[in-house]
Amino acid sequence: MIGYLRGEIAEIAEDVVVLDVHGVGYNVRISSDFAARLPGVGAQVKIFTYTYVKEDAFLLYGFPSREELDLFKKMLSVGGIGPKGALGILSVLSAADLRLAIYSGDAKMISKAPGIGKKTAERLILDLRDKITLEDALDSIGALSEGAEGIDAAASGMTDNQIKADAIEALVALGYSRSDTIKAVQKVAITESTTTEDILKEALKHLF
16 A cells, blocks of 8 residues: 655646656545645645555545545545545545534535535444544644643643533533534633633633
């Protein structure tokens, strides 16, 4: 299996890039989102790859990061989703948005992808939701505070993510959607004196 390719872009189309690696042109299938973000012909790039082999085909799928490649492989484990469908999802959703959609159970967002109906989107969420953590979801909409801790973390053992999780669950219980709640909570700045109640009050301002 080819882990990645590093070479010069020879051609770019909506769903494929031809990468020249030491004189050999590799056809690599990519999402339209990735295609739009690639530099121009002649640029040097590194593309992480997935090798798909079947009786009548040997195909390479390419991704800008190992994170996106891992999400692609996770999607292939879901019944009804093949390489084409998984790549279609990544064409309309970034890896970050997809993690958030899975964690929050937002089938409507996932079903925007071509060929992905509501039932398939719901199956993807059901199969992959336990593989997406709160940290993944929070990281989807903003970098987590590096080394930051919540109120009396040393004494209580609670990190900022744990008190955010408590606030999220409380807001969901009030009837707010999980995806909107995560976004609102992530906008709240946390200090050493911040409590879950403080987060709730501030998050509610972003939900109205």
